[in-house]
Amino acid sequence: MPIFNMISGGGGTGGTLTVTAPANTTVTISNGDKTKSKTSDANGTAIFKGLETGTWTVTITNSTQTTTKTIYITADYAMTIAFFAATIAVTYPSGSTLTCTDGATTLTATTTTGSYTFTVPNTGTWTVSCTNGSSTASNSVSITTDGVSVSVELSYALWLAPSSFAYSTYNHIYGSPSVSGDTIKISYTTPSNYSGEYSENVVTFNDAIDVTKYSELQATANITKISDTAGSGRLTLGVASSKPSSYSKPSAIASANAASSTGTQTLTVSLTSVNKAVYVYVSSAICKATVTDIKLIP
Amino acid sequence: MKTIYLDTDFKCHLTDDGTMTAIETDFFDGKCDTYIEGYRYVPAGSTWIRLDGETFTGEMIAPWVDWQELDTAQREYEREQYQSLTEENETLTAENAEMIEAMAAMVDDVYNQDLTQMEE
Numbered sequence: 001m002p003i004f005n006m007i008s009g010g011g012g013t014g015g016t017l018t019v020t021a022p023a024n025t026t027v028t029i030s031n032g033d034k035t036k037s038k039t040s041d042a043n044g045t046a047i048f049k050g051l052e053t054g055t056w057t058v059t060i061t062n063s064t065q066t067t068t069k070t071i072y073i074t075a076d077y078a079m080t081i082a083f084f085a086a087t088i089a090v091t092y093p094s095g096s097t098l099t100c101t102d103g104a105t106t107l108t109a110t111t112t113t114g115s116y117t118f119t120v121p122n123t124g125t126w127t128v129s130c131t132n133g134s135s136t137a138s139n140s141v142s143i144t145t146d147g148v149s150v151s152v153e154l155s156y157a158l159w160l161a162p163s164s165f166a167y168s169t170y171n172h173i174y175g176s177p178s179v180s181g182d183t184i185k186i187s188y189t190t191p192s193n194y195s196g197e198y199s200e201n202v203v204t205f206n207d208a209i210d211v212t213k214y215s216e217l218q219a220t221a222n223i224t225k226i227s228d229t230a231g232s233g234r235l236t237l238g239v240a241s242s243k244p245s246s247y248s249k250p251s252a253i254a255s256a257n258a259a260s261s262t263g264t265q266t267l268t269v270s271l272t273s274v275n276k277a278v279y280v281y282v283s284s285a286i287c288k289a290t291v292t293d294i295k296l297i298p
Numbered sequence: 299m300k301t302i303y304l305d306t307d308f309k310c311h312l313t314d315d316g317t318m319t320a321i322e323t324d325f326f327d328g329k330c331d332t333y334i335e336g337y338r339y340v341p342a343g344s345t346w347i348r349l350d351g352e353t354f355t356g357e358m359i360a361p362w363v364d365w366q367e368l369d370t371a372q373r374e375y376e377r378e379q380y381q382s383l384t385e386e387n388e389t390l391t392a393e394n395a396e397m398i399e400a401m402a403a404m405v406d407d408v409y410n411q412d413l414t415q416m417e418e
Contacts, residue, residue, distance in 0.1 A: 216352060241369070252325070254360035259342060270338070270348060270360040 017048045018078040092154040096130040160294040166206035170247040177201045184291040208277035214296035217269040225288035233286030237267040239278035330375035336363035
């Protein structure tokens with residue numbers, strides 16, 4: 001769309017510039033040391049007469065935004081100028097503080113209702129963030145053109161604290177899992193009469209959790225033993241379509257196994273292609289460990 | 299235990315195109331080809347970076363095709379397997395019945411022959 005149009009062939013000096021801008025906005029034009037300023041009327045029109053031929057800069061400003069266009073006047077001109085306006089509609093957990101920034105400009109939502117639309121003043125990468133206590137979530141969007149509207153949904157990680165979920169444990173004679181507070185503790189004792197058989201210690205959440213809006217499952221494991229004379233052990237974080245119901249190895253949709261080394265490590269499972277309710281579980285064999293911070297991350 | 303082949307994006311394949319890494323796993327025991335090829339397998343010691351920049355450390359196994367599609371394919375595979383086994387069972391049962399009938403006929407024949415010989 002052209003930003004100005006020649007409306008008559010007045011020519012030479014003394015041209016008239018008709019600016020169509022947002023109503024009641026300050027319109028300033030300048031050419032070298034010449035500057036004129038007017039406020040657009042209720043129709044958004046500001047007219048400048050007697051302008052000499054040359055390059056003029058037209059600027060509109062309000063309390064938050066400025067937009068500038070440069071035109072070359074040789075006759076009467078009409079032009080339209082508007083503030084840049086793109087919107088980012090955000091859905092976020094209500095009660096949270098919501099901000100939107102491109103690094104230079106930071107906008108803050110004036111409500112905490114869970115739904116807010118930012119009008120951003122320029123193109124660029126805008127990061128939308130919400131916080132509530134220690135919970136944070138953010139997402140970035142690219143605004144490339146004037147007038148676009150984009151939507152962003154923010155949600156916090158869902159912490160699967162065993163203490164706040166119903167859970168079941170299934171254990172084998174050579175080990176046992178237990179839950180204390182928000183920690184899953186997996187014990188294991190090397191059997192004195194090991195017969196070559198072992199099976200799983202399983203802790204599973206009793207209720208299926210819809211993971212459609214989460215992209216990964218994560219947990220922190222602190223392993224103190226993961227092999228012995230019985231062989232190499234294993235610690236698995238996974239999701240299953242049916243609830244694991246015995247001390248046999250769960251049939252996983254997706255899972256992550258800890259590295260075969262002691263110490264603290266993070267287990268992360270990608271869930272981007274798992275769009276259903278699933279049972280989250282931790283299982284182990286020949287392993288002594290604690291598992292904490294089980295969470296679903298958007 | 300099954301041998302699968304991983305491409306550079308850790309996607310699973312049933313055959314090696316000459317550039318893939320062979321992995322043995324029991325994760326796919328009993329699973330159909332479609333199911334297996336819908337998965338990504340990041341072996342222990344390897345790292346996969348997802349398109350959104352998230353890093354996943356092996357061993358991690360997760361579908362890259364919507365799991366419900368894979369589950370549907372697997373269920374169809376299992377239904378076909380069941381159907382095939384049922385048909386095979388029916389064939390064997392029919393063959394068995396024929397054999398029993400033939401054996402019974404043979405016994406009858408022998409008995410009748412013996413009876414004829416005794417009467418003569």
